[in-house]
Amino acid sequence: MANIVWHTKLRMLLDLKQENLGQDTIDDLWGHLYRTDRILAQRNVPVSGRELQCGGICREAGVVAWMYLRQQANGRREAVHERKEDEERHKAPMSDEHKAYQERILRAAAEGGFHGDCEVRTPVGRSWIQTDTLIEGEGGRRIGWEVQLSSAGADGPASVKARAAKAAKQGIIPAWHTDRADYARRSDTQWTRSNDLPAHVIAKIGDLRVISGYRAMDFWVCDLRAVYPCPDGVRRCGKPHATPKPRDVLFDDLVRRTAAGTIVPVEYRRGTKIDKFWVANEDRDRLTELQEGVLTLPPPEKDDARSKSSPNRPTCRPTVTLADPVAGGAPVAIAPIPPQRTFPQAPPYAKPFGQETQPLHHTEVHVTPLSLATAGVGTGEPEPEQVTAQSGDFPIEIEQVYDAGVTDAEPSFPDDLLQLQVRLHRAHAEHRAYLADLPWSVEPMAGWKRGERFSHRGDVPDSPGWTDEQKETVDRMRAELRELSTAVAGHPHWASVPRERLVDARMQLKKQARPAGPDEVTQAA
Numbered sequence: 001m002a003n004i005v006w007h008t009k010l011r012m013l014l015d016l017k018q019e020n021l022g023q024d025t026i027d028d029l030w031g032h033l034y035r036t037d038r039i040l041a042q043r044n045v046p047v048s049g050r051e052l053q054c055g056g057i058c059r060e061a062g063v064v065a066w067m068y069l070r071q072q073a074n075g076r077r078e079a080v081h082e083r084k085e086d087e088e089r090h091k092a093p094m095s096d097e098h099k100a101y102q103e104r105i106l107r108a109a110a111e112g113g114f115h116g117d118c119e120v121r122t123p124v125g126r127s128w129i130q131t132d133t134l135i136e137g138e139g140g141r142r143i144g145w146e147v148q149l150s151s152a153g154a155d156g157p158a159s160v161k162a163r164a165a166k167a168a169k170q171g172i173i174p175a176w177h178t179d180r181a182d183y184a185r186r187s188d189t190q191w192t193r194s195n196d197l198p199a200h201v202i203a204k205i206g207d208l209r210v211i212s213g214y215r216a217m218d219f220w221v222c223d224l225r226a227v228y229p230c231p232d233g234v235r236r237c238g239k240p241h242a243t244p245k246p247r248d249v250l251f252d253d254l255v256r257r258t259a260a261g262t263i264v265p266v267e268y269r270r271g272t273k274i275d276k277f278w279v280a281n282e283d284r285d286r287l288t289e290l291q292e293g294v295l296t297l298p299p300p301e302k303d304d305a306r307s308k309s310s311p312n313r314p315t316c317r318p319t320v321t322l323a324d325p326v327a328g329g330a331p332v333a334i335a336p337i338p339p340q341r342t343f344p345q346a347p348p349y350a351k352p353f354g355q356e357t358q359p360l361h362h363t364e365v366h367v368t369p370l371s372l373a374t375a376g377v378g379t380g381e382p383e384p385e386q387v388t389a390q391s392g393d394f395p396i397e398i399e400q401v402y403d404a405g406v407t408d409a410e411p412s413f414p415d416d417l418l419q420l421q422v423r424l425h426r427a428h429a430e431h432r433a434y435l436a437d438l439p440w441s442v443e444p445m446a447g448w449k450r451g452e453r454f455s456h457r458g459d460v461p462d463s464p465g466w467t468d469e470q471k472e473t474v475d476r477m478r479a480e481l482r483e484l485s486t487a488v489a490g491h492p493h494w495a496s497v498p499r500e501r502l503v504d505a506r507m508q509l510k511k512q513a514r515p516a517g518p519d520e521v522t523q524a525a
Contacts, residue, residue: 005067005079006055007033013055016077030077037069047082054081057090065089096199098132101147101177103203105133105255112256114138122170129166137259144172145255149179161188173265175258177251181469184212190265190276194251208251212472214263215244217283219290221297231270240297242290244268244277245479246472254278413509417491421513424484431477438470439463 005014014029015022021029033052040050048066058065058081065086070078081087102118109116120134131144144167164174177192178184184193192213202208222230222237230237249263257263264284268275279287289295441463450459466474488509497505 003079004055004059006053006059008051008053016079034069034071034077041068052079054079054086058086061089063089095149097149097179097197097202098147100199100202101145101149102133104208104251105135105145108252108255109135109259111252112259114256114259122167122172129163129170129172131167131172134172135255135259138261140171141259141261142172143175143255143258146174146176147178148176148183160186164189173258175265181212181467185468187274187276190278192254192278210249210251210254212246212469213277214247214249214254215268215277215279215283216247217279217287218243218245219286219295219297240290240295242268242287244275244279246476248476413512414491414493417488417493417509418513420484420488420491421509424481424488425510425514427477427481427484431474431481434473434477438466438474442466442471 003016005016006012007014012023014033016030020027021033023029026032037050037052047068050066050068052067052069053059054063054065054067063086066082067079068082070080072078081090106116106118114135114137116133116135118133120131121128122131122134132147133145135143135145137143146163160176164176167174174189175192176183176189177194179194179196181193184191190213192210194208194210197208218228219240219242220226220228221240222228222234224236226236228241228243231241232239254263258278262281263278264281265276266279266284266287268277268287286295440460442465444465445463447460447462494502494505
């Protein structure tokens with residue numbers, strides 16, 4: 001089909017996209033030409049005798065390509081080539097990246113035990129639909145992969161919604177993949193997106209990551225413990241809700257899991273907007289139960305009082321319990337006595353008249369701790385021996401305890417714990433570097449001049465806000481930081497560390513696992 005037609009008799013180019021075919025000299029030009037073409041067709045006049053030729057690519061190439069007119073039920077005007085080879089001339093050549101994606105989809109499906117083929121035509125009544133790559137999955141599932149890359153134009157294909165709906169009616173699950181952020185933000189079908197890569201990188205065997213279009217559903221109860229705002233606009237409604245969180249997935253795994261039925265498409269209503277993406281089949285089932293009002297979530301766990309205790313060394317002094325013989329051996333709580341300390345004696349700044357002047361120097365005076373005696377003094381009984389802080393009867397002595405494993409030598413940590421801490425350091429560095437390049441405001445906001453709003457920053461430019469892709473990237477980085485922090489803090493190694501040494505051991509782990517220089521921090525695995 002073409003939009004530019006050359007009329008051999010009228011000697012004029014006709015543009016089917018314009019109101020009157022781009023000609024103002026003849027009223028209702030389309031109606032006149034279309035009726036004439038239909039009459040000639042009923043009289044079995046060949047297409048070459050209807051005076052219409054392709055005026056676009058075929059005419060520029062010097063090829064005479066005869067055409068006939070057609071009008072769809074929705075009023076769309078079309079000019080159709082008589083020969084198929086002339087029609088193929090108008091199709092854009094397939095890029096190397098597009099071919100590489102087709103080859104990779106077929107290879108990934110074959111590794112999972114599924115069969116597929118490219119450029120498959122499926123009859124639809126008197127018409128047909130063509131799929132870039134059709135994968136025959138488990139249980140009769142058919143996944144129709146459509147690849148739309150940067151060469152498709154700024155606006156992208158305009159018939160995505162209609163083509164996806166037509167494929168779904170024929171039992172084909174549409175799966176559209178792109179490398180453009182503006183395509184991935186569309187809601188006409190379930191789009192997935194990877195980075196813009198050359199053909200040789202797409203075709204080779206390796207990790208090809210899908211960075212958009214796959215979600216993990218987070219189900220939660222809207223109570224005072226919830227970390228998300230209520231989507232219904234209520235402060236806390238007490239009902240269960242679901243929040244989709246961006247997740248990365250490998251492209252090969254996506255191809256195999258969609259064919260196996262473990263990753264399925266869903267539609268999620270967010271206010272007045274409907275988002276379409278891919279989730280695991282377990283999340284789809286729970287989301288269906290939530291929408292039907294039958295989802296039940298387990299009650300939140302009670303707070304453990306031990307989890308709120310501080311891991312730091314206590315600052316209060318423990319008490320010592322001694323037996324009181326007067327009270328019949330009842331225990332008496334006595335505060336511990338600090339160890340012996342040495343204080344310098346102050347010089348005699350004043351002296352009596354007539355005495356010799358003493359030299360101004362410091363002497364060491366030893367202060368002995370008070371003795372702990374029982375209450376039997378003065379009762380006629382012999383006084384018991386004094387119990388000091390250094391005696392064996394006093395079980396606790398307040399003194400500074402140093403961890404030799406932390407101060408004298410580096411403790412040994414498991415290799416997986418060290419690797420987790422290194423990844424956590426690098427994730428923090430990448431997160432800070434990415435935030436530094438973003439606009440200063442998440443949402444679009446006007447800037448201000450120096451002196452306004454009591455600003456000391458000088459002139460602040462307008463902030464365009466963050467794009468959806470940037471917000472998803474920040475959420476993904478924060479989710480990775482939370483997962484790595486949880487993995488480090490919950491590692492089984494900490495169960496073997498004494499509680500009083502736990503803080504020092506964790507600080508030592510951070511120092512030992514911190515990269516040596518900025519080059520190591522910025523390296524991406």
